[in-house]
Amino acid sequence: MITFSAPLVISHQTGKVAVLADLHHDSYSKIGRGPFESHGLDNGLPWAELDALIIAGDLADAPFSHWPAAFAYLRRFIDPSKTIVVPGNHDYYAGYLNADDELENLTTAAGAHFAQQREIRHGDDRYFCTTLWTNFALLGDAQAAMNVARRHMNDYAQISKRLKTGPLSPSELLGRPPHVAITPEDILTLHKVQRQWLEDKLSEPHWASNGRSFAVSHHGPHPDSAGQIDGLTPAFHSDLTPLFDRYRIDGWYFGHSHRRLAAQVGRTAVHNVSIGFPYEKHDPDELPLKELCLVPMPGTSVTSRR
Ligand SMILES: [Fe+2]
Numbered sequence: 001m002i003t004f005s006a007p008l009v010i011s012h013q014t015g016k017v018a019v020l021a022d023l024h025h026d027s028y029s030k031i032g033r034g035p036f037e038s039h040g041l042d043n044g045l046p047w048a049e050l051d052a053l054i055i056a057g058d059l060a061d062a063p064f065s066h067w068p069a070a071f072a073y074l075r076r077f078i079d080p081s082k083t084i085v086v087p088g089n090h091d092y093y094a095g096y097l098n099a100d101d102e103l104e105n106l107t108t109a110a111g112a113h114f115a116q117q118r119e120i121r122h123g124d125d126r127y128f129c130t131t132l133w134t135n136f137a138l139l140g141d142a143q144a145a146m147n148v149a150r151r152h153m154n155d156y157a158q159i160s161k162r163l164k165t166g167p168l169s170p171s172e173l174l175g176r177p178p179h180v181a182i183t184p185e186d187i188l189t190l191h192k193v194q195r196q197w198l199e200d201k202l203s204e205p206h207w208a209s210n211g212r213s214f215a216v217s218h219h220g221p222h223p224d225s226a227g228q229i230d231g232l233t234p235a236f237h238s239d240l241t242p243l244f245d246r247y248r249i250d251g252w253y254f255g256h257s258h259r260r261l262a263a264q265v266g267r268t269a270v271h272n273v274s275i276g277f278p279y280e281k282h283d284p285d286e287l288p289l290k291e292l293c294l295v296p297m298p299g300t301s302v303t304s305r306r
Helices: 025-030 063-075 100-109 142-152 184-202 241-246
Strands: 016-020 050-056 083-086 118-122 125-130 212-217 251-254 262-265 268-272
Touching: 025 063, 050 118, 050 125, 050 212, 050 251, 063 100, 083 125, 125 184, 142 184, 184 212, 184 241
Parallel strands: 016 050, 050 083, 125 212, 212 251, 251 268
Antiparallel strands: 118 125, 262 268
């Protein structure tokens, strides 16, 4: 696992940052389309003014095959040096849960930045970025939720765990890993590691008296931003109320469930900034993505519409 000791510092020019999740570039590519054009984001975002685009997971399945094309697409909108990728569950498909080093290599080869358990600094803002896999406990019975997830989530067929160390073999790089599938128990273990990292970072004093702290994750942090809840919802969202109560978090951006919802949890505006798959239906109560995804400028209130 990668451990980033030094924060990534993004140059502060305009102060504008966007966070978008679930581009699923390979799904759009198959039908000759692009995720931004398909959702009015090509003309709907101030691309030339953005200091950074943070992608909160699910850039594309099978990263060793598909990420280079996804980065080439992103380059049409924003310079790679301003692009930061936080991995989502799909970014491990046809790959390994424990191959973040290789995902970082793919990202840096494209001139972009990889952020798994990594702090980003921009002006007086800090962003704490991690996949933050679920703890399955949203409905109280984690074991029951793990059993539902095991039966219904593709993650447990598509993602492998690597049992050896060292460079990936040619067949592994082509997405044909020796198949030892991950389990919900592996995910719960990783949740605990990533949550602990996040809590450690949130507990560090901010260097600026009026500085803001944001969390960026792929999985959801609170039921109020989950939409309709069923037996599979704990595979997508945790209930991290203790973190919201304990730490000052000015905003939280995530994706995964593809429901563009927002909630105000205490002082924190929680935004789901998913683009989602082509042709995916979105409910009438979902919010405009181009509003959800722009981080408010310092001095403006970070509040959410519901
Ligand atoms: Fe997704």
